[in-house]
Amino acid sequence: MTRLTPFNIVSLTLGFAFLYIPMLVLVVYSFNSSKLVTVWAGFSTKWYGELFRNEAFLEAAWVTVKVGFFSSTLATILGTMAAYTLVRRARFPGRTLFSGMIYAPLVMPEVITGLSLLLLFIAIGLDRGVLTIVLAHTTFSMCYVSVVVSSRLVTFNQSLEEAALDLGCTPFEAFRAVTLPIILPAVAAGWLLAFTLSLDDLVIASFTAGPSATTLPIKVFSSVRLGVSPEINALSTIIIGLVTIGVVTASLVSKRAISRRAAEERAAET
């Protein structure tokens, strides 16, 4: 291993400063006792208390979690089915067209996706609310799930499925008993990605949300337009905290799993 040169140190410092100073400022000001966001008036956790008494925020947070859960679950089911068919059931007419079409929404501007969904919901007379946001989020996030799951399926050894068929499974049983358990990490990753995308989304949700349901991003965005409140800082700090815990836990768990597996494989060969 080579040592860190002064140049490396400078680039690391600059890069990470660029990434994390904004968040640091936000976290620090969430503990500010002053109502004025940019003036430091001493340490306080009162905005966290305020936040938990703010019914509108809590309601929006609950809607966001519900939407995220249902849309990512639906997107995972549809995306996995699409990926399986496109990667596995090799030859059928129009396969290339379908593979291209499933990825097109990835590059589609969100405004267009949002607008077209809005028009569709109006056309079929569907009242905008939680259901429409769930449908909209499912639509755009299933492509991401499908990308994640296909990349796993491409490296999946097809003879495992053939072995299952050979041992008496129907094609569906083979999928359930062998393929799904093996690709489950990729499916879970797809679900998490879809969930994150749904939590994150502002543009498409604002097209498809109605007066009866508002997601947290919409709520935050609209309240910031009336001035940044310290409550939002507190909310953001909580979200940053949750994400950090999630990421750190996931990387620790996977690191431990990888090293345990490597040790077992070494032991097996001796």
Place this chain on the structure above:
Amino acid sequence: MSAEFAPWDEPDAVPLIKVENVTKRFGSFTAIDHIDIDIFPREFFALLGPSGCGKTTLMRMLAGFETPSEGRITIGGDDMAGVAPNKRPVNMMFQSYALFPHLSLWDNIAFGLKREGMEKDKIAARVEEMLKLVQLGKFAKRKPHQISGGQRQRVALARSLAKAPKLLLLDEPLGALDKKLRQETQFELMDIQERTGTTFVIVTHDQEEAMTVASRVAVMDHGKLIQVDTPQKIYEEPNSVYVADFIGDVNLVEGRATAVGEAAEFVWGEGQPSLVGMPGGGVQADRAATFAIRPEKIAISRDEPEARNRVHGKIIDIGYLGNLSTYHVQLPTGAMLTCEVGNRSRVARRDFTWEDEVWLSWTETAGMVLPS
């Protein structure tokens, strides 16, 4: 068994598998070209050929993963057309073993039994029996990545035998093992085949492996069956230059057959004495022919021998392989013949050396005259 096991020679023996005039095309490519084979119960049948010869396609058609474009396959008298892989009395051991990585060895072996809806305690008994058969009882709880390659191979075998199939297909089963382990495992396979009484069909490109394990070998090339016979006949009485060359080492000399009867006379090279060998592959008189002679059937001597077939030449190269030495001898025509001599005593006493003038000779039944 008192008589030798040879159901293919018995006129009233009923084959387990009948492959009748089967052709398989992938687009414009013909992978299998009008093949007929009968495979009998308890046989250990090898499909042998270079990669791309169609042997794997033929096996996959038996398993039900491919369907014939033409022709018919019957197993135990039942037509297999339209019968899905999970409905066939056939199990397969895959080249990559295809062990389910998320299941323990025990659950891998129990997998097929559970699909059958067998009772729990019967499954347990059968799995234990299988683990014992392949001597892996103490590893039952391990996952496939926690055992060695050789052990994985045995688990794959146990899993495919657990349902007691009428027919077991083995796709290059020993390809991933190193040479020493492969040889041990070959004998283990034969032993298990004999004890379970299952019919085995093995696909391999390793001629030594096919010769060791099989009761009969089918040599394939470009989707066609070239010869189906016992290992001994394949080696000693090849029906074509292709088979002679594919199985073991052989010297091939181009020339013409002059007289074909009980034996065949063969002329070649200007001023060279004619040779006599056994006719094979429907060779005809006055046609181009190839004389095939195995290196170990050639004797080497300094003085002119009495034998009917003898040629004179000069030693160009000597290879010492430990158990035997090979001599590369150049004839006056420029042709090279290889002859092998076993090293029976440990003390190296070389009779011949480079540039020595020597005689090569062999008996009238040692070589084959085959159509070119």
